[in-house]
Amino acid sequence: MAEKRNYSKKPTTPTPIPANEFGKLPPQAPELEEAVLGAIMIEKDAYSLISEILKPECFYKVAHQKIYEAITTLAMQQEPIDMHTVTEQLRKNGNIDEVGGPYYITLLTAKVSSAAHLEYHARIITQKFLARELIRISTEIQTKAFDDKSDVDDLMQEAEGMLFEVSQRNLKKDVTQINPVIEEAIHRMQAAAEKQGASGVATGFHSLDKITSGWQKSDLIIIAARPAMGKTAFVLSMAKNMGVDYNQPVALFSLEMSNVQLVNRLIMNVCELEGEKVKNGQLDKEEWNKLDKDIKELIDAPIFVDDTPSLSVFELRSKARRLVKEHKVQCLIIDYLQLMNASGMSFGSREQEVSIISRSLKGLAKELDIPIIALSQLNRGVEGRSGLEGKRPQLSDLRESGAIEQDADMVCFIHRPEYYHLTEDAQGNSLLGIAEIIIAKHRNGATGDVQLKFKGQYAKFMNKDDRDKDDNPFNAGYQVISSKMNEPAGTNFYGDGVLSTPPASNPLLGGGRNDEVPF
Incomplete structure (x- = not known):
């Protein structure tokens, strides 16, 4: 008797799936956010270094946004910035419990020892924020693009405007030491001298x-x-x-x-x-x-x-x-x-x-x-x-x-x-x-x-001193010229060729049609 065979599938080991296969995390750098906030609270002049780079919305964690808002408020009031003043400001704002209490503020300062590389870290946080903004904009546009009721022209203009706002926000320029600026100024003066005064x-x-x-x-x-x-x-x-x-x-x-x-x-x-x-x-x-x-x-x-x-x-x-x-x-x-x-x-x-x-x-x-x-x-x-x-x-x-x-x-x-x-x-x-x-x-x-x-x-x-192709060499001023071709009788011309109706108040010029082309 023939041996009975089992044709059922053998159990196989499932292929491991990458962690990000089913979802993606928004661009973020929470560790750097903690390091930046901690550095600001332990270093006296740290905030002034990054105040133009970072805004509260640049932080990914809401707690970090509220902490930075408290820091910004203290800076505007010209108050010292440390873990005690920040904690007190958060209490005034009613946000102290939302950020994790005084204990979390203490942890932030304990995680850093100096403000080294502060600007570099701040710029990374800004880049992550801009990346999130681009994702947000593209998601909004994509959603509206799938909607048949949306007008494509209006949608394109909306996309342009939103991208323009993001790009304008990112237009930052560092200060420059005066020496290269002096060199550029002298270079432009020399170029102007060669052009005999026209520097532009x-x-x-x-x-x-x-x-x-x-x-x-x-x-x-x-x-x-x-x-x-x-x-x-x-x-x-x-x-x-x-x-x-x-x-x-x-x-x-x-x-x-x-x-x-x-x-x-x-x-x-x-x-x-x-x-x-x-x-x-x-x-x-x-x-x-x-x-x-x-x-x-x-x-x-x-x-x-x-x-x-x-x-x-x-x-x-x-x-x-x-x-x-x-x-x-x-x-x-x-x-x-x-x-x-x-x-x-x-x-x-x-x-x-x-x-x-x-x-x-x-x-x-x-x-x-x-x-x-x-x-x-x-x-x-x-x-x-x-x-x-x-x-x-x-x-x-x-x-x-x-x-x-x-x-x-x-x-x-x-x-x-x-x-x-x-x-x-x-x-x-x-x-x-x-x-x-x-x-x-x-x-x-x-x-x-x-x-x-x-x-x-x-x-x-x-x-005014240019000679044009219609100038009459015998014309001593803005006098009527009658030697023009292809114009009907009664048309008045002046020395520079402008066709116009002279005002009736001037008896020397007489009437005529207004052939001046308005541009």
Whole structure:
């Protein structure tokens, strides 16, 4: 009889499972937390070494957070910090039993003998806290991403905002002994001497560069004006000077116009072609030849444009870092500040959000060590004032936030009196075709006014002494020129080519249509 076989499975020894296979502990360093708290209570000056590194929320254990809060309170009151004063402060706060009583405080001081490596330990605790914050943010975003009711665009903005807050919290910089700073200052002075006075990024407008010595590194410059004054035309003329004339890489973030519209403006500027003709392509043979010849100036120019709408400060920071690293960009231009947002963050008002944006731009300028130029709108206060002086913008006219004025290193206004039908200054000098750049705030230099020529039909700002391609060598001033082509009868031109309707109060100039292009 055949032997009966047992086909049942033999018992096997189970494979050991790693301890973290079914769960993970949040990043933490409780032993270092104990060591840091103990060191603070036994070393007189220990707290001052780590007060800027650690905040109560950086500690993982709730008991340690409450102990550190008591230490912070004592430091603010300029009281001594030791195990007795900390214990007493915890009693006042009503937390002594929650942290383990006086006995636990005694244990903390018994575990350490000195404050050696205190800063190093504190930085590790901070790194663990930041890691926990990233885990918390990613978990929240993941949960909401699985929810079909969540709007993906809103979720992306929320994620950006939360990450931005964490990154801002981690932007700490140690103090520096003065010697290397002196070396850097002397180096910049020598570089300025070689550039014959322009220590910063030259704008190409000589009278402006004379006052500012160029836009300075780490400065936040606000250029503000009412609509139709020429904000975009001014920064595009400046970007053309920087990129084409001086070969300085510059980046322009336009929240209002598309890339093609910006390039059209640059073509108008460089080739001196009228905006309408650039849009509809109705150029005559001479103008096509002019375009073919002059457009070569723009090709390969180190000018970078970005037309991301509703750009957030977080996105700007990421893109700006890459532009500086990869393309050595020396200046950022933002058109314009009020169209930016601080996505993902909650604010009580738009004014608070603009305050965060302006403060973030100043921080970014310092971080990248380049000038950042932000355009800004002015409120309607200018419109309610009269007279030559009344129409000049003031710092109080800055729109939506006084923080813009506080954060900016320089505030400049663009003012064209001709727009308000003001044709002469107090000395009787003509203001036709003139734009004033008013330096109203200059943290590190002088304030003053600079006059430039403005050619509205080309969206172009120029130095007053520059000869442009339409200048009449026999023109002695801002007189009417009748030798322009392709314009209907009755159109009035002035010496710098600006098309405008002269005010009826001036009998010498007569009437005409308003062909000035508002930019």
